[in-house]
Amino acid sequence: xxxxxxxxxxxxxxxxxxxxxxxxxxxxxxxxxxxxxxxxxxxxxxxxxxxxxxxxxxxxxxxxxxxxxxxxxxxxxxxxxxxxxxxxxxxxxxxxxxxxxxxxxxxxxxxxxxxxxxxxxxxxxxxxxxxxxxxxxxxxxxxxxxxxxxxxxxxxxxxxxxxxxxxxxxxxxxxxxxxxxxxxxxxxxxxxxxxxxxxxxxxxxxxxxxxxxxxxxxxxxxxxxxxxxxxxxxxxxxxxxxxxxxxxxxxxxxxxxxxxxxxxxxxxxxxxxxxxxxxxxxxxxxxxxxxxxxxxxxxxxxxxxxxxxxxxxxxxxxxxxxxxxxxxxxxxxxxxxxxxxxxxxxxxxxxxxxxxxxxxxxxxxxxxxxxxxxxxxxxxxxxxxxxxxxxxxxxxxxxxxxxxxxxxxxxxxxxxxxxxxxxxxxxxxxxxxxxxxxxxxxxxxxxxxxxxxxxxxxxxxxxxxxxxxxxxxxxxxxxxxxxxxxxxxxxxxxxxxx
Numbered sequence: 001x002x003x004x005x006x007x008x009x010x011x012x013x014x015x016x017x018x019x020x021x022x023x024x025x026x027x028x029x030x031x032x033x034x035x036x037x038x039x040x041x042x043x044x045x046x047x048x049x050x051x052x053x054x055x056x057x058x059x060x061x062x063x064x065x066x067x068x069x070x071x072x073x074x075x076x077x078x079x080x081x082x083x084x085x086x087x088x089x090x091x092x093x094x095x096x097x098x099x100x101x102x103x104x105x106x107x108x109x110x111x112x113x114x115x116x117x118x119x120x121x122x123x124x125x126x127x128x129x130x131x132x133x134x135x136x137x138x139x140x141x142x143x144x145x146x147x148x149x150x151x152x153x154x155x156x157x158x159x160x161x162x163x164x165x166x167x168x169x170x171x172x173x174x175x176x177x178x179x180x181x182x183x184x185x186x187x188x189x190x191x192x193x194x195x196x197x198x199x200x201x202x203x204x205x206x207x208x209x210x211x212x213x214x215x216x217x218x219x220x221x222x223x224x225x226x227x228x229x230x231x232x233x234x235x236x237x238x239x240x241x242x243x244x245x246x247x248x249x250x251x252x253x254x255x256x257x258x259x260x261x262x263x264x265x266x267x268x269x270x271x272x273x274x275x276x277x278x279x280x281x282x283x284x285x286x287x288x289x290x291x292x293x294x295x296x297x298x299x300x301x302x303x304x305x306x307x308x309x310x311x312x313x314x315x316x317x318x319x320x321x322x323x324x325x326x327x328x329x330x331x332x333x334x335x336x337x338x339x340x341x342x343x344x345x346x347x348x349x350x351x352x353x354x355x356x357x358x359x360x361x362x363x364x365x366x367x368x369x370x371x372x373x374x375x376x377x378x379x380x381x382x383x384x385x386x387x388x389x390x391x392x393x394x395x396x397x398x399x400x401x402x403x404x405x406x407x408x409x410x411x412x413x414x415x416x417x418x419x420x421x422x423x424x425x426x427x428x429x430x431x432x433x434x435x436x437x438x439x440x441x442x443x444x445x446x447x448x449x450x451x452x453x454x455x456x457x458x459x460x461x462x463x464x465x466x467x468x469x470x471x472x473x474x475x476x477x478x479x480x481x482x483x484x485x486x487x488x489x490x491x492x493x494x495x496x497x498x
Contacts, residue, residue, distance in 0.1 A: 006134035017205030027479035052101025076486030109384030126210030294337035
């Protein structure tokens with residue numbers, strides 16, 4: 001990094017810091033996330049390292065970053081916005097590394113993780129390095145200080161305290177001087193929140209400068225290491241320290257436990273054997289519980305498979321067969337969790353958490369199917385990439401579904417049409433829960449209001465009126481940088497309330 005480049009990085013980072021201050025410090029999250037992501041990616045592209053063309057396989061990374069940042073301005077759901085922001089930040093970091101000419105997508109998972117760690121290090125320390133390079137060297141580009149400046153400064157240091165002493169004495173001696181002196185002292189320069197804003201700008205500029213330094217210079221320390229592509233030969237090394245026998249023992253033990261559970265599921269949950277005689281509870285009670293635990297068990301089994309695959313020194317046919325058996329058994333566990341979740345939500349309705357669990361089940365099932373294919377073909381080196389794509393698709397699907405609207409529409413439909421609820425299910429409207437749903441749910445609540453029973457309609461109307469007042473009086477929503485499609489739709493729906 002030379003001095004002109006370092007200075008361009010610092011000036012661009014400061015501009016991004018100022019943009020962040022204007023668009024984020026005060027306004028609610030919304031369009032500002034997309035603006036900042038676009039500005040950062042554009043700056044990184046313009047400052048990218050010359051002579052190093054980005055890998056064409058990495059072209060999807062900035063697209064993913066922009067899509068996720070854009071969804072922040074579409075869905076008025078804080079938790080979903082948090083997931084979108086985390087994803088947008090991760091893909092932005094990967095994009096900046098790719099802009100520098102460092103291939104990302106085609107690398108192995110361990111190398112991608114290492115690249116991520118070095119990018120984080122550069123974000124933290126890169127601006128410091130740019131400052132050291134960008135500062136002028138002694139005797140170069142520095143104007144000679146006037147000879148009178150030092151004596152004047154030293155004189156002021158001595159004079160100001162003496163001035164104050166004389167002023168206090170004169171004020172004590174003369175009432176008119178005292179009045180003028182007090183008027184002068186009452187003159188206050190109110191900086192307000194300026195110091196905090198300056199700190200915010202500098203903090204964002206520091207992080208942005210570190211990120212831009214990656215685009216401009218790459219990751220020299222990382223590139224001096226061996227950056228192998230996603231090949232099995234590159235993945236085998238010191239990290240693979242688990243013998244095949246040990247791995248098979250682990251798989252046999254887990255297969256036995258999971259296999260026993262699956263056998264019971266096939267007999268009682270899917271096969272219809274008498275649960276009252278076996279567990280002392282009706283089938284409906286038996287089938288409507290445990291889905292969270294099963295999802296956790298499936299995630300643990302998948303994690304074990306991935307860990308073994310990256311740690312085992314040799315993949316024998318027996319090892320692959322045992323791993324494929326565990327994949328198949330885990331898919332049955334997920335099917336059990338999905339059925340239990342469906343029966344539970346049929347009886348008691350949807351919540352955002354249950355929807356997230358449902359999407360997680362689908363994503364885990366897709367991951368397991370991909371894992372099975374990779375195990376059979378010895379391509380598990382690509383599993384991390386596949387998981388990233390599945391995670392991205394799942395997050396995009398959640399944004400398209402709009403969890404709050406989805407949950408509100410289906411729970412309201414249950415109340416309006418009780419035939420949708422099983423005989424032993426819950427039909428009443430949980431207005432307290434509806435009241436904490438994000439703004440994406442408001443259009444559905446307004447649309448269903450005429451069809452609700454009078455008592456329920458009164459409770460829902462009260463919630464809507466309170467939210468209308470909050471949206472009208474909250475200063476954070478007035479900035480154009482805070483624009484959010486879900487919130488705007490909520491406002492429009494609330495304006496139709498008589």
